[in-house]
Amino acid sequence: MPDLDPTATDRPATDAKKKRKQAEKARGVWISFAGRIVAQIVGAVASVVLGIMVLQRYQQPAPTPPPVAAPGAPATASGAPRRSGPATIAVLPLGNLSGSPAQDYFVEGMAEALTASLAQVEGLRVISRTSTMRYKTSPPPIPEIAKALGADLLVEGSVLLAGNDVRITAQLIDGVTDEHLWAQSYTRTLKDVIRLQDEVATAIATAIRGTVSRRPVPGAVSDHVVEAATYDLYLRGRHAWFERTPASMKAALDYFQQAVDRDPLFALAHVGLADAYALQASPGMSLDQVRLHMDKARASAIRALDLNPSLAEAHTALGGVIFFGDRDLDDAAMKFRRAIEINPSYPVAHEWLGLLLSEQGRIDEALEHADIAVTLDPHEATMHQARGQVLYTGRRYAAAIDSLEKALELTPALPLARTVLVKALTLDGKAPAALTHCGLPAPAPGPDLAVACLVAATRAGRGGEAAARRTALEAVRPAPGPSLAQADAALGRFAEALPRLERMAARGGLPPVLATDPLFDDLRRQPQWKALAATMAPRARPQPPALPPS
Numbered sequence: 001m002p003d004l005d006p007t008a009t010d011r012p013a014t015d016a017k018k019k020r021k022q023a024e025k026a027r028g029v030w031i032s033f034a035g036r037i038v039a040q041i042v043g044a045v046a047s048v049v050l051g052i053m054v055l056q057r058y059q060q061p062a063p064t065p066p067p068v069a070a071p072g073a074p075a076t077a078s079g080a081p082r083r084s085g086p087a088t089i090a091v092l093p094l095g096n097l098s099g100s101p102a103q104d105y106f107v108e109g110m111a112e113a114l115t116a117s118l119a120q121v122e123g124l125r126v127i128s129r130t131s132t133m134r135y136k137t138s139p140p141p142i143p144e145i146a147k148a149l150g151a152d153l154l155v156e157g158s159v160l161l162a163g164n165d166v167r168i169t170a171q172l173i174d175g176v177t178d179e180h181l182w183a184q185s186y187t188r189t190l191k192d193v194i195r196l197q198d199e200v201a202t203a204i205a206t207a208i209r210g211t212v213s214r215r216p217v218p219g220a221v222s223d224h225v226v227e228a229a230t231y232d233l234y235l236r237g238r239h240a241w242f243e244r245t246p247a248s249m250k251a252a253l254d255y256f257q258q259a260v261d262r263d264p265l266f267a268l269a270h271v272g273l274a275d276a277y278a279l280q281a282s283p284g285m286s287l288d289q290v291r292l293h294m295d296k297a298r299a300s301a302i303r304a305l306d307l308n309p310s311l312a313e314a315h316t317a318l319g320g321v322i323f324f325g326d327r328d329l330d331d332a333a334m335k336f337r338r339a340i341e342i343n344p345s346y347p348v349a350h351e352w353l354g355l356l357l358s359e360q361g362r363i364d365e366a367l368e369h370a371d372i373a374v375t376l377d378p379h380e381a382t383m384h385q386a387r388g389q390v391l392y393t394g395r396r397y398a399a400a401i402d403s404l405e406k407a408l409e410l411t412p413a414l415p416l417a418r419t420v421l422v423k424a425l426t427l428d429g430k431a432p433a434a435l436t437h438c439g440l441p442a443p444a445p446g447p448d449l450a451v452a453c454l455v456a457a458t459r460a461g462r463g464g465e466a467a468a469r470r471t472a473l474e475a476v477r478p479a480p481g482p483s484l485a486q487a488d489a490a491l492g493r494f495a496e497a498l499p500r501l502e503r504m505a506a507r508g509g510l511p512p513v514l515a516t517d518p519l520f521d522d523l524r525r526q527p528q529w530k531a532l533a534a535t536m537a538p539r540a541r542p543q544p545p546a547l548p549p550s
Helices: 008-059 101-119 129-135 142-149 190-209 228-243 246-262 267-280 287-307 312-326 329-342 347-359 363-376 381-393 397-410 415-427 431-435 447-459 463-474 481-490 494-507 529-533
Strands: 087-091 124-126 153-162 165-174 180-189
Touching (some): 087 142, 101 190, 129 142, 129 228, 142 153, 312 329, 347 363, 415 431, 415 447, 447 463, 447 481, 463 481
Antiparallel strands (some): 153 165, 165 180
């Protein structure tokens, strides 16, 4: 009988435990393996979902940016601040990333077009390009620019033209805080450049207002597709036109004419021709030359309107020809008002309508438009000049002097502003100060300024200087008669003035200035004035403010 093992009775239990442990280990291995498989599946699914989200993100347009507002503006329900009331915005000169000055014309054209597109958005008041161009080189800090322009918001950016591709980057900046509110870059082909300008303007307006509403323009025609080369000629013409030198004006005419020749249906090119011809009709030309240039301006403006009735610039150009050339005040006013209806931010329409209304004796209404013109183009001297003219016609001499001095500060070589300033100072009892703007007695400054300076010298009691100025005025050619008649009328020498004025009336009518200028108030009190005024065409006859007591 073998010896008995004392642990033999425990072996079955031990074997059972081993089997259980092996089973648990195997089950743990399978669980771990299955877990890894599930984790890999979940990770793969997550990667696919994330990839789809990323793909959708880049396939869909960028989300609409929230509207922005000046500090303290009320917030919307979503918490984003919204600007209330009309916002004033200015497009600063865009940077030329090509590094080539030869591309300046294209970059400046982009800024001009962007300004024009923003002007079509309701709820925006847009500063004119002529006032923002002074910040092209060495611009001061943004808040300083905004304050000088009276702008709430500023747009700055850059343009790169490379081959047939155009890239424009724009950013919206708060004019007070210098905070960057929105930025975006766009790349398009050159043939889509006009659509690109509108796209950028819409994005900026959306960032400001939250929604974009275009001003309704009844009668507008469909967009005309313009070839890149033709549009390039137009931009070159605008670049030359803004330089305002004799050589650049000649170049502008040439570029605009080339654009019209390439595409006779391009309305903006016809507007360019009208602007160039009208600007060349200077007082130094003969009457026939002025008439020829104005006729060409009229034909170009009419053609532009035939092609596209929605161009405020074309309505204004035609209204200018009718106002300054034809002297039909009623028809010209209709053209200016139509231009403002289309584009309330076009300063020239306000400027010229203000001058027209002042001739009709509607000084308060005229001043409203003159103020708007200055607000829209605060660094353009002619806007301050026009405001000074309106104030002078309304006999608000102190305010007129301020505006006219501002005009001369911006552009010292502005004969009309200097002439009206001399008159305003003289009638404000400051004839000696007026003479400081007159220079030497000579016909060179122009007959209108010579007349004003003669009156100033006489009223200042400087007999010798007055005599010298009259001698200089008598030397004016081709004929000194009209100037002498005005000088004598202003000085109350009616025995000499009236016969000359009657001869002028018989030959073709009196200049409108006699009916509106406060310098001739005493003339309009004379019994003969009624018959003289009748020589003016009814529609062209100004209606000055009521005469003050003599």
